[in-house]
Amino acid sequence: MRLRRKPHIDEKLQSFTDFVTRGEVQPIVKDSSRELHVELGTGKGDFITQIAERNPQINFVGLEVEATCVLAAARKVREKNLGNVRLIVFDVENITEIFSAHEVDRLYINFCDPWPKKRHAKRRLTHARFLELYRKILKPDGEIFFKTDNRGLFDFSLEQFALAGLEVRDVTNDLHAAEPPENIRTEYENKFSAAGVPINFCIARFANG
Numbered sequence: 001m002r003l004r005r006k007p008h009i010d011e012k013l014q015s016f017t018d019f020v021t022r023g024e025v026q027p028i029v030k031d032s033s034r035e036l037h038v039e040l041g042t043g044k045g046d047f048i049t050q051i052a053e054r055n056p057q058i059n060f061v062g063l064e065v066e067a068t069c070v071l072a073a074a075r076k077v078r079e080k081n082l083g084n085v086r087l088i089v090f091d092v093e094n095i096t097e098i099f100s101a102h103e104v105d106r107l108y109i110n111f112c113d114p115w116p117k118k119r120h121a122k123r124r125l126t127h128a129r130f131l132e133l134y135r136k137i138l139k140p141d142g143e144i145f146f147k148t149d150n151r152g153l154f155d156f157s158l159e160q161f162a163l164a165g166l167e168v169r170d171v172t173n174d175l176h177a178a179e180p181p182e183n184i185r186t187e188y189e190n191k192f193s194a195a196g197v198p199i200n201f202c203i204a205r206f207a208n209g
């Protein structure tokens with residue numbers, strides 16, 4: 001996916017350079033005394049701002065390819081005055097360029113684009129091709145928290161996890177049937193849930209680290 005530059009958005013993002021960057025991680029997250037959690041495809045930031053607010057002791061990075069979405073998320077981070085969030089206009093394809101080996105404690109993949117056509121399967125953020133990148137940056141006991149409304153994508157992802165040697169736990173095809181208090185709803189989660197679509201969820205980790 002290409003990063004499309006939009007000059008008027010770039011100009012607006014200039015007001016947020018204390019925690020928004022393009023293509024580089026700001027130093028605060030290189031603090032090994034704190035856990036580092038990374039959200040892939042942050043969208044407009046509902047999830048990352050809520051989870052960061054609840055967990056001030058953890059550093060969060062949101063990667064999002066669309067600068068307009070990053071701008072919306074940045075406004076929420078500023079409004080909540082969160083010191084533990086960094087946002088990067090960034091394509092997950094290049095994730096190994098910004099994190100060191102085994103630096104990340106947790107990845108969140110929330111409602112990633114399903115790319116329904118078979119010939120586009122490699123673009124899905126849970127494709128084995130991406131899982132190999134995640135393996136490099138995740139700590140040996142690091143985990144991937146995955147949520148989606150799309151049952152086809154979910155089943156595909158479980159297959160990819162197994163192929164790549166990940167074990168899964170807490171698998172459900174209806175997360176909201178008994179919604180855990182720690183669940184934080186994303187923009188898409190709210191939208192699909194309101195339309196009566198059940199939410200699939202699981203946690204995956206590499207079996208041999």
Ligand SMILES: C[S@@+](CC[C@H](N)C(=O)[O-])C[C@H]1O[C@@H](n2cnc3c(N)ncnc32)[C@H](O)[C@@H]1O
Nearest residue numbers: 041042043064065066091092110111186187188
């Ligand atoms: C369907 S939306 C979900 C947004 C949000 N996570 C939610 O649950 O409401 C998917 C988001 O992922 C972003 N995205 C898709 N592919 C990406 C990639 N390769 N790198 C970074 N962001 C990506 C899109 O721009 C979009 O904002």
